[in-house]
Amino acid sequence: MSQNPILVFVETTPDGTVAKSAAGLLGAAAAIGEPTALIVTAPGLSAAAASAVAQLGAMRVLTVEDLRLTDTFIAPLVDALAAAFENVEPDAVLLSNSVDGRDLAARFAVRAGLALAVDAVALSRDEEGVVASHSVYGGAYNVDSAVTSGAFVVTVRQGAIDARAEAQEPVVESLTVAPSNTPAATITDFEPLISNATRPDLRGAAKVVSGGRGLQSAEKFVLVEELADSLGAAVGASRAAVDAGYVPQSYQVGQTGVSVSPQLYIALGISGAIQHRAGMQTAKTIVAINKDADAPIFQIADFGIVGDVFSVVPQLISSLESRKA
């Protein structure tokens, strides 16, 4: 038996691709114990995913192939995780704090009678067990949580864990799961999200350039993308820009969108309402450009420019390019 096993649920897309969150989850697990990964796929897709997961540091990989996965929402995953939990007897169960990961963690924690902590940004151990660290109220407070008894179920913020586990030789076991027949919702259609492969993901990006209402229109929002591409940064937006229809909701940084902690965050035409600051104020360096000298974003900016984004940003881009040359 392994020492201090940690069970990691690895998300896969419907075509069996391992989610990007897997590397951070396995990195976090390796720091507090020996990572065992669980992969649940449609029939025929688990082998490739299993070797990818071993490469990311899983010492043991449990696979479940379930035909129900394509049309039955969440229930097959809960059944598989419950079976893997009995098999592994881990000290903690780690999942991504994604839309699916939260639902699965919630249902599994209730079914197994375990305590749940969400949106951890770090994991550690003290003499009594696993401790989850959280950054709450938009990074204004650091809170550590632990469990009164039993294994700890923890969802981990995407992009928060920098640690990576060493690659392992694949040790793969297929797991048999008895379906629970819990009433479940049916999936009737799926449209995959087309992601922009040339730009980094907002979650976990080292640099982020975000635009707000000050960009004035969807057409003019291109300026944000130009600066982002010149810096190799991800593109974000304030809720005002999303509500105004400049960019899709997946760009939204803030309380009700994505929380980011990049090395560099550049806010263009963003006033800096608390909802927005809550999603970015843990960035190492914050730069803000805004016409309004009283904009609250300047209270937290390391470098602020009171000026017009449409003249300052093009000058910044050409200045950076001329010095690169």
Place this chain on the structure above:
Amino acid sequence: MVNQSVLAGAGRHGGSIYRQWCGDMKIVVLLKEVPDTYGDRKLDLDSGIADRAASDALTDEVDERALELAITYADSHSDTEVVVVTMAPASAAVSMRKALAIGGTSVVHVADDRLAGADTGLTAEVLSAAVARAGYDLIIAGNVSTDGYGGVVPAMMAERLGIPQATNLEAVQIYPDHVEGKRATETGLYTVSAPLPALISVTEKLPEVRFAGFKGIMAAKKKPYESLSLDDLGVVVDDETAARSIVVAVAERPARTAGVIVVDEGTAGEQLADFLIQNRLV
């Protein structure tokens, strides 16, 4: 499908068969009162529990959208009951009255001092008990609260109640015997469908809540308002065998301070390029 959902419902809350056969619909909307995100929010540094006195409290905006969804259905289906359920200190009554003024039929308010600092598991247990007691065909919640930012209580309730869930919906259609919606995840957009009784959670893509009119405000005063304690629900808080998540440390992060601010006089873009290069940020 219809028979199955009716039978599933019958085991948990006897009223459901009657309701579904008669075309009635009982929708429970879960409302949470949260600190206003427009102001500073504080945590108590000894307990790690939200300091409710430090900021204005109001109903979470996404939960109001859940309420709007229920009331919109009720607008076109007159035999619909919209029961608002909350777990909050007694002071939340003001927000709950507003929900009645907007169009809720009744309120079930679980208020108990022993619930201060309840974790998600206990919260789901209490709300499930309250919802089961009230009876339901459809439960609607906001997807994620703006304070705890957990987003797990709805799914925990669905597991406890043994019903299907369709969470994180950005578009919803409610039918007499099932509910359909578009579920947005990091990988794509799923179309999901669940037979009633079921639980859904909705995102801020749904329409904003309407305003309460004068008539609604007056009518709210006469609507049923039930206050419940943990004893009424038979929920035991200090069960030593129950696994709970607890706060073991809390610290306030030092506030950020403003750095250099320049007013653009034609060279600010170049000055910013200097700053980024000097700090090795490009």
